[in-house]
Amino acid sequence: MCSTANYVLPLRRNCEVLPPPGRLCGGASMPGPFPGVRPHGAPQDTEMDVAWQELMAITELQEFQVPTEGSYETAQYQSMDSMAPVGDYGMVPAHPQPPAPPAACEMSGVDTYDGCYPEEVPACRLASNTDAMYGNSEPQQSQRMLPASSHSQPPLMGLREHMNMSGTSQVHRRANSCLSQGLNRHMLWTVHGQTAHARSADDLESDSGLSLGSSPPLASPDNPVCAAPGYQSVEVGVTHSDGEPDGMTEHTRRAHAHYQMEYQSPAPSYLHSGAHSSYFSPQPGLSHIQPNALTPRSVKLQGHTADLSDMYDSTQPSRGSSQLHMYTKPHLSSSTPAPMSRDERRAIALKIPFPMDKIINLPVDDFNELLTQFTLTDTQLALVRDIRRRGKNKVAAQNCRKRKLESIIHLERELSQLQTQREHLVQERLEFQRSLAFMKCRLTDLYAEVFSHLRDEHGQPYSIDEYSLQQTPDGKIYLVPHTTMHKREHC
DNA sequence: GATACCTGTCATCAG
DNA sequence: AGCTGATGACAGGTA
Numbered sequence: 001m002c003s004t005a006n007y008v009l010p011l012r013r014n015c016e017v018l019p020p021p022g023r024l025c026g027g028a029s030m031p032g033p034f035p036g037v038r039p040h041g042a043p044q045d046t047e048m049d050v051a052w053q054e055l056m057a058i059t060e061l062q063e064f065q066v067p068t069e070g071s072y073e074t075a076q077y078q079s080m081d082s083m084a085p086v087g088d089y090g091m092v093p094a095h096p097q098p099p100a101p102p103a104a105c106e107m108s109g110v111d112t113y114d115g116c117y118p119e120e121v122p123a124c125r126l127a128s129n130t131d132a133m134y135g136n137s138e139p140q141q142s143q144r145m146l147p148a149s150s151h152s153q154p155p156l157m158g159l160r161e162h163m164n165m166s167g168t169s170q171v172h173r174r175a176n177s178c179l180s181q182g183l184n185r186h187m188l189w190t191v192h193g194q195t196a197h198a199r200s201a202d203d204l205e206s207d208s209g210l211s212l213g214s215s216p217p218l219a220s221p222d223n224p225v226c227a228a229p230g231y232q233s234v235e236v237g238v239t240h241s242d243g244e245p246d247g248m249t250e251h252t253r254r255a256h257a258h259y260q261m262e263y264q265s266p267a268p269s270y271l272h273s274g275a276h277s278s279y280f281s282p283q284p285g286l287s288h289i290q291p292n293a294l295t296p297r298s299v300k301l302q303g304h305t306a307d308l309s310d311m312y313d314s315t316q317p318s319r320g321s322s323q324l325h326m327y328t329k330p331h332l333s334s335s336t337p338a339p340m341s342r343d344e345r346r347a348i349a350l351k352i353p354f355p356m357d358k359i360i361n362l363p364v365d366d367f368n369e370l371l372t373q374f375t376l377t378d379t380q381l382a383l384v385r386d387i388r389r390r391g392k393n394k395v396a397a398q399n400c401r402k403r404k405l406e407s408i409i410h411l412e413r414e415l416s417q418l419q420t421q422r423e424h425l426v427q428e429r430l431e432f433q434r435s436l437a438f439m440k441c442r443l444t445d446l447y448a449e450v451f452s453h454l455r456d457e458h459g460q461p462y463s464i465d466e467y468s469l470q471q472t473p474d475g476k477i478y479l480v481p482h483t484t485m486h487k488r489e490h491c
Numbered sequence: 492g493a494t495a496c497c498t499g500t501c502a503t504c505a506g
Numbered sequence: 507a508g509c510t511g512a513t514g515a516c517a518g519g520t521a
Contacts, residue, residue, distance in 0.1 A: 341499090364509060389510095394499065396511055401498085404513085 343387045350380050352387075359384055360391030454479065 344356055353374050362370060367388065376384065451464045462479060470480045
């Protein structure tokens with residue numbers, strides 16, 4: 001065991017031989033660390049057939065006949081021609097006539113609303129102007145069944161450009177060009193488009209869509225706007241040249257009748273808690289339409305209301321004009337409200353007897369009670385539940401995104417704070433290192449100073465290389481030879 | 492035309 | 507079991 005007994009010269013603190021520090025250690029610098037329109041070409045027949053086969057595979061559509069190729073063109077021109085002279089339905093001419101399989105119009109019961117989605121009777125209603133105008137044609141089925149790049153897309157793109165999409169600001173941007181462009185495009189579309197069915201805006205705007213089983217696509221009542229100019233072009237350019245004396249085929253009449261029932265008759269009040277205050281009031285007619293209720297197409301149409309109304313007034317009876325104005329906003333302001341959503345249009349199309357906000361926001365018990373107060377078809381029920389699910393998920397998604405953004409902001413802020421703190425700590429470490437270097441330097445000086453004053457019994461100075469100063473826990477300081485220290489270290 | 496962003500929707504999971 | 511919220515993924519629209 002080693003002990004301090006080996007120390008040769010016990011020294012005391014504050015020894016007289018220890019002079020005060022004479023100088024500061026210099027040079028203690030420390031290095032411191034200091035980041036479409038399908039090229040207006042007719043779709044291939046095979047593709048068309050496949051598309052229709054896929055469509056027909058849908059249960060709700062199986063009752064319809066797949067139109068023959070020849071029927072498309074017939075329908076295109078026939079329907080358009082037939083539309084022109086119609087005087088009872090003002091909205092009729094106000095939309096491009098989508099090529100529809102006339103064969104499907106042979107089906108019975110088309111003129112009777114059975115509560116099904118309008119798309120469930122696509123051919124006839126599509127053949128009519130009604131659906132292409134307000135409703136859409138099997139949007140989701142089509143989207144699911146028909147790939148985006150399918151043959152049916154081009155004509156649809158034409159229709160999309162022509163009729164424009166709902167719910168997009170694009171409506172406003174293109175509003176001015178809608179009339180002129182829509183006319184030309186419609187003509188092209190009419191001539192070249194040979195798609196078996198036309199998709200309405202709903203169709204075009206829809207994404208992957210909802211479940212096919214629960215929510216078949218619905219007709220949308222918002223497609224008429226740009227269609228008007230398109231139809232005008234048809235009416236002017238094509239005129240009634242075929243063999244439709246009265247200019248209206250049977251299926252067209254039925255479709256118009258359908259439209260009359262759907263959009264002209266008193267509709268339930270759809271009060272929406274969101275951007276859309278109400279888009280239908282119980283009173284039929286025009287005056288009740290809220291600005292918010294206007295669809296993009298109606299908004300788009302707004303800019304051309306005068307022109308169109310003049311044309312319609314001259315060619316269409318007041319009834320049709322009334323229908324046209326039904327979706328016409330008095331003033332097109334920059335603060336144009338959001339257009340009707342797809343579900344809103346669907347609700348209108350299916351005549352859901354209660355407002356959207358109730359569908360979405362009511363507690364489940366109240367919601368179920370509400371459902372019991374009305375006799376709804378299965379289709380209506382499915383739609384209502386889908387609307388509720390989508391509405392809630394929509395809000396949830398909005399909240400989720402909001403939270404995500406807030407989380408990102410929070411994390412960025414936290415990151416910034418941590419970076420600041422890190423910089424502070426780095427500076428602090430640098431200061432400590434500097435201080436430590438200074439203290440080491442000073443200790444070295446003091447060490448040398450002490451040794452310079454130490455003398456052995458012979459008056460000789462101790463060598464700093466042979467001796468070192470050690471302090472014991474009790475505060476005593478000893479001069480220890482390195483050999484002893486080495487022994488201690490070994491101990 | 493490519494890209495980023497926004498929004499709606501769907502699918503899925505968990506409570 | 508059904509409802510609801512949360513969220514990733516996807517698609518479409520827009521700038």
